[in-house]
Amino acid sequence: MTRIATTPGLFPLPDDAKEALSDLKGHQKGDLVSGDESADVSAVYDDVREELVAVQQDAGLDRVVEGQARWDDMLAHPLTVHDNVSPGGIVRYYDNNNFYRDPVVEGELTFSGDLAADLEAAADLTDDLQAVVPGPYSLADLATDEHYGDDADFQAAVADFLAGEVEAFPEAVETVFLLEPSLVENSPGDGADERASEAVDTVAGATDAEVVAHPYWGALDEKVHAHLLDADVDAIGYDLVADHDDNVYNVAEYGTKDSVALGVVDGQNTLVESPDTIRERVDWFEGQVPNDFEDVYVTANTGLFYLPVNRFEEKLRALGAATGSESVEEAEVEA
Amino acid sequence: MTENREQFRPDDHPNDHFLLTTVVGSYPKPKWLDRANDLYEDPDADFGADELAEAEDDAARLITGEHERSGLDVVVDGEMRRNEMVEFFAHRIDGYEFNGPVKVWGHNYFDKPSVVDEVSYDESWLVDEYEFTASVADRPVKVPITGPYTLANWSFNEAYDDEESLAYDLADLVNEEIEKLVDAGARYIQIDEPALATTPDDHAIVGECLERIAAGIPDDVRIGLHVCYGDYSRIYPEILEFPVDEFDLELANGDYEQLSVFQDPAFTADLALGVVDAHVAEVESVEQIEANIRKGLEVVPPEQLTVSPDCGVKLLPREVAYGKMANLVEAARNVEADLDSGDIDVAAPTPADD
Numbered sequence: 005m006t007r008i009a010t011t012p013g014l015f016p017l018p019d020d021a022k023e024a025l026s027d028l029k030g031h032q033k034g035d036l037v038s039g040d041e042s043a044d045v046s047a048v049y050d051d052v053r054e055e056l057v058a059v060q061q062d063a064g065l066d067r068v069v070e071g072q073a074r075w076d077d078m079l080a081h082p083l084t085v086h087d088n089v090s091p092g093g094i095v096r097y098y099d100n101n102n103f104y105r106d107p108v109v110e111g112e113l114t115f116s117g118d119l120a121a122d123l124e125a126a127a128d129l130t131d132d133l134q135a136v137v138p139g140p141y142s143l144a145d146l147a148t149d150e151h152y153g154d155d156a157d158f159q160a161a162v163a164d165f166l167a168g169e170v171e172a173f174p175e176a177v178e179t180v181f182l183l184e185p186s187l188v189e190n191s192p193g194d195g196a197d198e199r200a201s202e203a204v205d206t207v208a209g210a211t212d213a214e215v216v217a218h219p220y221w222g223a224l225d226e227k228v229h230a231h232l233l234d235a236d237v238d239a240i241g242y243d244l245v246a247d248h249d250d251n252v253y254n255v256a257e258y259g260t261k262d263s264v265a266l267g268v269v270d271g272q273n274t275l276v277e278s279p280d281t282i283r284e285r286v287d288w289f290e291g292q293v294p295n296d297f298e299d300v301y302v303t304a305n306t307g308l309f310y311l312p313v314n315r316f317e318e319k320l321r322a323l324g325a326a327t328g329s330e331s332v333e334e335a336e337v338e339a
Numbered sequence: 340m341t342e343n344r345e346q347f348r349p350d351d352h353p354n355d356h357f358l359l360t361t362v363v364g365s366y367p368k369p370k371w372l373d374r375a376n377d378l379y380e381d382p383d384a385d386f387g388a389d390e391l392a393e394a395e396d397d398a399a400r401l402i403t404g405e406h407e408r409s410g411l412d413v414v415v416d417g418e419m420r421r422n423e424m425v426e427f428f429a430h431r432i433d434g435y436e437f438n439g440p441v442k443v444w445g446h447n448y449f450d451k452p453s454v455v456d457e458v459s460y461d462e463s464w465l466v467d468e469y470e471f472t473a474s475v476a477d478r479p480v481k482v483p484i485t486g487p488y489t490l491a492n493w494s495f496n497e498a499y500d501d502e503e504s505l506a507y508d509l510a511d512l513v514n515e516e517i518e519k520l521v522d523a524g525a526r527y528i529q530i531d532e533p534a535l536a537t538t539p540d541d542h543a544i545v546g547e548c549l550e551r552i553a554a555g556i557p558d559d560v561r562i563g564l565h566v567c568y569g570d571y572s573r574i575y576p577e578i579l580e581f582p583v584d585e586f587d588l589e590l591a592n593g594d595y596e597q598l599s600v601f602q603d604p605a606f607t608a609d610l611a612l613g614v615v616d617a618h619v620a621e622v623e624s625v626e627q628i629e630a631n632i633r634k635g636l637e638v639v640p641p642e643q644l645t646v647s648p649d650c651g652v653k654l655l656p657r658e659v660a661y662g663k664m665a666n667l668v669e670a671a672r673n674v675e676a677d678l679d680s681g682d683i684d685v686a687a688p689t690p691a692d693d
Contacts, residue, residue: 019439026446036445076445094444099537101493103444274438274453275497312439312451 007286007300009327010067011060012181012218012271013136014307016316017073021052033094033105036076039085039118049074050125057129059317064324067134067179067301070126076104078307079138079183080146082169083107083162085118092148098189098221100310107147109158113165120172127176135177136307139184139217140166140203141192156199163203167210179214181241181265182207183307187232188222188243197231205235214238216265220305223250230258241265243305244285252292262298264289267305269323274315282326302327343561343584344609344642346526347413347479354675356641358632359412360668361611363565363587364483364529365424365651366405366417367660372398395420399468400475405661410668413481413527416472418653424485424531425493426450427464432490432512434458434498453495454505460512466523473524481527482520483565487513487548488541492534503544510551517552521560528556529563529587536569542577553582563587563611567650572600579607587611589649591631592618601638606687610639613649614670615663620655622662628670637686641678646671 017025028045029035041049056071075081077091084091084104088111095106119137127133138146140163144155152158170180182204192200208215217232218241224232232240239261242251245268255264268285269277277285286302302323308316348357375394378386402417421427429435429452436455440448465482472480487509491502499505517528530552535545553562564581566574567589578586590597591613601610612635614628623631635644646667652660677683 016442022440022446022448029446031446033445096537097444101534101537102442272495273497274495309442312441314438 005297005300007302007327008066009302009323010065010134010179010181010265011069011304011320011323012183012220012307013069013072013134014075014078014309015056015069015071015073016309016311016313018052018055019313021048021055021073024048033091036091036105037074037081037085039087039116041074053122053125054129057126060320061130063317063320064328065320066132066327068126068130068132069134069136069181070122072136072307074122077107078102078104078309079142079185080104080107082116082119082138082166083109083113083143083147086113086116088112088114088151089147098185102310104146109147109149109151111151113161115168115172116165117169117172119169120174123177124174127174131176132178133174133176134179134181135170135173135213136181136183137166137170137207139182139187140207141200142184142186144203145186145190155196159199159203160206163206166207170207170210173211173213177211177213179216179301180208180211182215182217182237184217184219185221185306187219187224187228191225191228194227197225197228200228201231201235204232204237208235208237214263214299216241216263216301218265218267218303219243220267221246223247223254226254226258229254233258233260237261239263239265239299239301241267241301241303242289243267244289245270245305248289252289255293255295260295263300264295264297265301265303267303269304269319271304271306271308271319272310274311276315276318277322279322279325282322286326343526343559346559347561349412349478353672354679356675356678358641358671358675359645360671361411361413361481361645361647362406362415362664363617363648363651364415364418364481364531365421365653366402366415366419367653367655367657368417368419369398369401369657372419396471399471403472403476403480406664407476407478409661409664410672411664412478414472414476414478415481415483416468418483418651420468423449424533425490426452428485428490429494431462431464432458432509433461435494451493451495453497454491454499455497457498458505458508458512460515463519464516466516466519469520469525470523479527480525481529482525483529483531484513484516486530486532486534486545486564487552488545489532489534492538506544506548507551510548513548514552514554514556517556517560521556526559527561527563529565530583531565533565533567535566535574539569539573542574546577546581549581549583561585565611565650568592571597575600576604579604583608585609585611585645587613587645587647589613589617590634591616591623591649595631595634598634598638606638606643609643609645610635611645611647612638614646615648615667617648617650617652617655620659622659622666625666625670625673628666629674632670632674633683636683639687640685641675
């Protein structure tokens with residue numbers, strides 16, 4: 005069993021970049037990232053990417069994300085920058101006190117390459133690259149469809165679109181985290197649960213990298229979990245911060261993949277978990293279920309943009325330390 | 340109708356009917372006050388706490404006067420001394436710390452504080468602000484206070500087992516502050532709970548907070564609750580059980596689509612109806628606002644109707660904010676005159692029907 009320290013990405017901007025970008029771009033909704041930023045703005049994002057990769061490397065994380073600094077609209081980003089999508093009104097992001105531009109899909113979801121370009125840039129900075137992608141169910145849930153006309157068709161189109169994006173990722177990508185909070189927050193009913201699993205399967209099939217389907221903000225409804233197990237992913241994520249009991253129940257009752265991701269660090273609270281606490285939470289989960297896991301991704305439950313920069317960095321260091329000392333011990337034993 | 344309403348009727352009120360006109364609280368800051376705040380932040384500038392306090396006094400005097408000039412019956416200082424509705428209070432409550440800005444949307448951030456220890460009352464939050472405003476105002480002054488549920492919900496919680504127990508402790512502090520404000524002469528308090536809109540299932544927690552807030556506060560002190568931008572059907576009629584005199588609701592922004600929510604069962608409290616949109620930078624005509632006020636009369640009789648903007652107007656250009664207030668007052672006086680002359684049929688059940 006290998007414990008792999010990582011995160012679901014979506015990092016806070018460094019404070020100087022918050023200011024620099026807000027001066028360069030402005031505060032209004034028309035000023036946000038569109039996919040064709042000016043050279044000045046791109047240069048700031050390049051610097052931010054380097055800084056965010058370095059912070060993760062210093063913290064000792066085993067997987068390094070690009071940081072998603074450009075994702076002004078959080079998980080809706082891949083659509084809001086798409087040519088055939090209009091950014092609509094500012095709408096609430098789940099039941100958080102955050103807002104994003106409603107992506108209104110007005111035409112075919114053709115290949116974009118926006119995510120791949122950021123990952124290409126990050127691939128030059130790290131050998132442990134992990135991609136972060138909204139899951140197809142969540143991305144469809146966050147968007148407004150004015151083109152496909154039917155919920156099932158729209159979700160299938162979003163899945164095909166994401167599969168195309170993932171297929172274009174650089175070889176360097178080792179792991180893909182597919183974030184699916186909507187599977188918890190807006191749980192799919194009969195039929196839709198099976199389609200959601202198929203959509204995840206479509207995206208996962210587009211890469212040879214390890215794929216983690218990571219729902220958060222609670223536990224999946226039993227049936228949704230059972231269907232998700234049919235998708236050909238390498239691991240499923242369990243948010244132990246939001247709901248440890250129901251997640252353990254799902255795994256004990258229905259089993260899970262050979263690997264798991266465990267959300268054991270709270271991405272939305274400034275209280276920093278110690279490396280010991282993180283290890284205890286992982287140990288606890290392993291003690292509750294019969295499985296013998298290949299890989300355990302030890303991660304924050306949510307993206308980390310909710311946090312001020314100092315606490316964000318402390319949480320990365322805690323995650324790195326929680327798996328770091330253990331790998332040292334294992335290495336010593338093996339030697 | 341609540342008994343404490345008549346005290347706000349001006350001596351020279353022109354009509355028999357009285358639709359209490361007021362505002363929610365925030366108002367655009369004069370540009371020179373923004374510059375003063377920038378100077379205060381600039382370590383190289385020769386501009387300290389005394390200079391900033393003088394600038395804030397000047398702004399509070401100016402904006403209170405602007406509210407009076409528009410004809411409002413109850414005025415505020417436009418929250419000239421406050422930066423943000425959670426930060427301002429968290430800086431004054433022991434138990435909070437600040438770690439840096441977090442994203443709200445795009446490049447809009449706020450200094451979301453963390454509760455790291457049991458919260459406790461330290462310095463007074465608003466008594467100085469109230470006393471200054473009351474000293475420069477001829478009209479009665481309302482005091483808006485961010486409610487405990489919002490103070491809890493929009494903070495990081497490192498110290499309490501759950502948000503609910505944090506909210507109750509904060510409610511006790513709000514109660515303490517209101518007692519001090521009442522001692523200082525305040526008779527109109529507005530509790531702002533915008534967080535209730537995002538988590539409507541927590542209305543019972545807000546209700547318990549308000550029980551603590553209202554405990555021991557004399558009946559002649561008017562307490563309002565402001566809730567904005569939410570699905571009101573998820574909190575109505577439960578909120579009628581809250582121990583407040585008045586509910587201040589945002590309805591113009593949604594073009595009164597939610598009005599019917601409040602018609603059944605009957606609205607037993609006073610209704611402070613939003614009649615101008617706080618997010619549209621065009622001044623509504625007097626005729627339009629009169630029509631909006633008449634919408635309120637479909638829910639409550641005139642004796643229970645307060646007229647106010649949807650929400651704080653600080654994001655509007657200042658001249659637009661002023662225009663909205665002036666037209667709001669003119670429209671209210673016109674509707675009162677129409678009520679006096681019997682030109683308006685009130686659709687809402689009168690209190691005598693109860």
